[in-house]
Amino acid sequence: MVPVLRYLGGACGRARGGFPGSFSGVCGSASGRPWPLCGGVRSASSSSFDIVIVGGGIVGLASARALILRHPTLSIGVLEKEKDLATHQTGHNSGVIHSGIYYKPESLKAKLCVQGADLIYEYCNKKGISYKQCGKLIVAVEQEEIPRLRALYERGLQNGVQGLRLIQQEDIKKKEPYCRGLMAIDCPYTGIVNYRQVALSFAQDFQEAGGSVLTNFEVKDIEMARESPPRSIDGMKYPIMVKNTKGEEIQCQYVVTCAGLHSDRISELSGCNPDPQIVPFRGDYLLLKPEKCYLVKGNIYPVPDSRFPFLGVHFTPRMDGNIWLGPNAVLAFKREGYRPFDFSARDAKDLIANSGLIKLISQNLSYGISEMYKACFLSATVKHLQKFIPEITITDILRGPAGVRAQALDRDGNLVDDFVFDGGVGDIGSRILHVRNAPSPAATSSLAISGMIADEVQQRFEL
Numbered sequence: 001m002v003p004v005l006r007y008l009g010g011a012c013g014r015a016r017g018g019f020p021g022s023f024s025g026v027c028g029s030a031s032g033r034p035w036p037l038c039g040g041v042r043s044a045s046s047s048s049f050d051i052v053i054v055g056g057g058i059v060g061l062a063s064a065r066a067l068i069l070r071h072p073t074l075s076i077g078v079l080e081k082e083k084d085l086a087t088h089q090t091g092h093n094s095g096v097i098h099s100g101i102y103y104k105p106e107s108l109k110a111k112l113c114v115q116g117a118d119l120i121y122e123y124c125n126k127k128g129i130s131y132k133q134c135g136k137l138i139v140a141v142e143q144e145e146i147p148r149l150r151a152l153y154e155r156g157l158q159n160g161v162q163g164l165r166l167i168q169q170e171d172i173k174k175k176e177p178y179c180r181g182l183m184a185i186d187c188p189y190t191g192i193v194n195y196r197q198v199a200l201s202f203a204q205d206f207q208e209a210g211g212s213v214l215t216n217f218e219v220k221d222i223e224m225a226r227e228s229p230p231r232s233i234d235g236m237k238y239p240i241m242v243k244n245t246k247g248e249e250i251q252c253q254y255v256v257t258c259a260g261l262h263s264d265r266i267s268e269l270s271g272c273n274p275d276p277q278i279v280p281f282r283g284d285y286l287l288l289k290p291e292k293c294y295l296v297k298g299n300i301y302p303v304p305d306s307r308f309p310f311l312g313v314h315f316t317p318r319m320d321g322n323i324w325l326g327p328n329a330v331l332a333f334k335r336e337g338y339r340p341f342d343f344s345a346r347d348a349k350d351l352i353a354n355s356g357l358i359k360l361i362s363q364n365l366s367y368g369i370s371e372m373y374k375a376c377f378l379s380a381t382v383k384h385l386q387k388f389i390p391e392i393t394i395t396d397i398l399r400g401p402a403g404v405r406a407q408a409l410d411r412d413g414n415l416v417d418d419f420v421f422d423g424g425v426g427d428i429g430s431r432i433l434h435v436r437n438a439p440s441p442a443a444t445s446s447l448a449i450s451g452m453i454a455d456e457v458q459q460r461f462e463l
Helices: 060-071 108-125 143-158 170-175 196-209 260-268 289-295 345-352 355-363 365-376 379-384 446-461
Strands: 004-007 027-030 035-038 046-055 076-079 138-140 165-168 183-187 191-193 211-215 217-222 240-244 248-257 277-288 299-302 314-317 323-326 397-409 421-424 432-437
Touching: 004 183, 027 060, 027 345, 035 183, 046 060, 046 240, 060 076, 060 248, 076 196, 076 240, 076 248, 108 191, 108 196, 108 446, 138 143, 143 183, 165 170, 170 183, 170 260, 196 211, 196 446, 240 355, 248 260, 248 446, 260 397, 260 432, 277 289, 277 345, 277 355, 277 379, 289 323, 299 421, 323 379, 323 397, 355 365, 355 397, 365 379
Parallel strands: 004 421, 046 076, 046 248, 076 211, 138 299, 248 432
Antiparallel strands: 027 035, 138 183, 165 183, 217 240, 240 248, 277 323, 277 397, 299 314, 314 323, 421 432
């Protein structure tokens, strides 16, 4: 089958070369140390760009990097609402470099994940970014899981995942001495990395190539300029005004948004349909106490159940030596709420008014109740973990960090797995590309996704 890529709206304009610009401030380097923004200093209110990227997460930064490497004569800027880059989904994920085994053969997700994993490993080698190719076991612990495991193995082969093999109990013990299971898929190509470090390295590449980053710039409005900028030699060269919550403005020719948890709201600024809407799901992790980390060597995952939208609780080693256990998947009442009782009235109101969410909850009620129960009672999560490693007890674990996943949902309650591009209505819609959905595993696929976004920008805006 031909992979489906959803395009909403869109017309084309012609980009013209501009002048490079930079902003004062400090961002983190790939090594974690701060480094100054390159180039001259100009205030937000007087800055103009050929292309502006809204969103300083890993997808936005990878896309900015790809665009400036392809079009070095264009002035390109990244706008990020936080004071630091890559602090939300990029900075709160599991850090797994996925192999591409889970996704439908010939689908765009499968192709981008397999390609993206290759590119991430290659990039890390080139830049000297540490990673561990520690592998993953997908373990069947019940007889009824074995047919699903075999089907998943066949899917992985169709997707071209490297090094897959089905292994029995004795080989499971060789890979993971403390793990029990009847059969497993060995995925040796799976790895782990610090994705925020990778994203900051993308930002450094972007800036060294002449790009500009402006942090503390929370976009409030995107509109067509009402009159030509002062001293413009060719009329409406920068016809779009991007305004922030502090009243500052950026002028540009074209806008690309990669706004993650806020992608639906940013899209609506240019007249886009509110669907698909973003529903935030919080994933809480547990930590294995340091003295018990010897129990886990690599990633250990359950066999996914296609009836439910998430992969289930798993064991994930981290680059710092910790072992994360989880995550669960519970509805979050704040889009950037990483604690159980974080609450936003606006976000909660949007959830209540979301008819698609009501349908999703009704279709997965038992699963949702189970996830909420596990979030409240550690013993329930430990019971699940003991299916794989019986030695783990409740005294061996601590509550750990959490992340929030931006899940796109349509009005019928279906999880949106496609990449969704949008533009908007009227003149402004022809100058904007909204990346409304870049589904998981977007971090693994980020370099491959950025190539696709750069292709779409080049075609849509006739660069």
